[in-house]
Amino acid sequence: MSSDFFVWPIPGYTVISSYFGSRNSPTAGASNYHLGIDIPAPEGTYLYAIDDGIVTFASWGAGGGYTIVLQLTNYENISVSYCHTSPTMFVEYGEYVSKKEIIGMVGPKNVYGINNNPYKDENGNPTNGATTGSHLHFAIKLDGKNVNPLNYYTN
Numbered sequence: 001m002s003s004d005f006f007v008w009p010i011p012g013y014t015v016i017s018s019y020f021g022s023r024n025s026p027t028a029g030a031s032n033y034h035l036g037i038d039i040p041a042p043e044g045t046y047l048y049a050i051d052d053g054i055v056t057f058a059s060w061g062a063g064g065g066y067t068i069v070l071q072l073t074n075y076e077n078i079s080v081s082y083c084h085t086s087p088t089m090f091v092e093y094g095e096y097v098s099k100k101e102i103i104g105m106v107g108p109k110n111v112y113g114i115n116n117n118p119y120k121d122e123n124g125n126p127t128n129g130a131t132t133g134s135h136l137h138f139a140i141k142l143d144g145k146n147v148n149p150l151n152y153y154t155n
């Protein structure tokens with residue numbers, strides 16, 4: 001994937017297991033209208049800032065699991081979310097990041113130590129948000145509304 005505008009968030013991984021839009025929910029707590037795209041990748045795969053931005057969220061984000069959100073600085077009306085990340089992040093709230101900077105990693109399916117985590121797998125083990133396996137859920141908001149991230153990328 002390449003883009004005239006943005007860096008691909010997870011270089012080397014371009015297979016999309018779930019596209020933006022209507023779908024059958026894959027697991028309890030996952031939406032029927034998918035607000036981003038899912039890109040399977042092994043735990044530890046690096047995640048890149050798609051453009052210059054400021055970190056507006058870098059923490060546990062319920063259904064998204066561990067989540068990093070960037071408000072882009074070149075495009076004031078665009079914010080970008082990376083969900084189901086590793087709890088080990090390379091950025092923190094309020095930090096400025098540069099295009100192509102590594103901000104985090106794909107997280108594990110299971111996470112422990114979250115109080116009252118309602119998300120569990122088939123064995124009852126707590127999961128990294130509503131997820132069935134290691135992947136990046138990548139979302140773009142334009143003027144506060146989720147749009148298809150692939151609109152910004154060309155093959």
Ligand SMILES: [Zn+2]
Nearest residue numbers: 036037038137
């Ligand atoms: Zn997703």
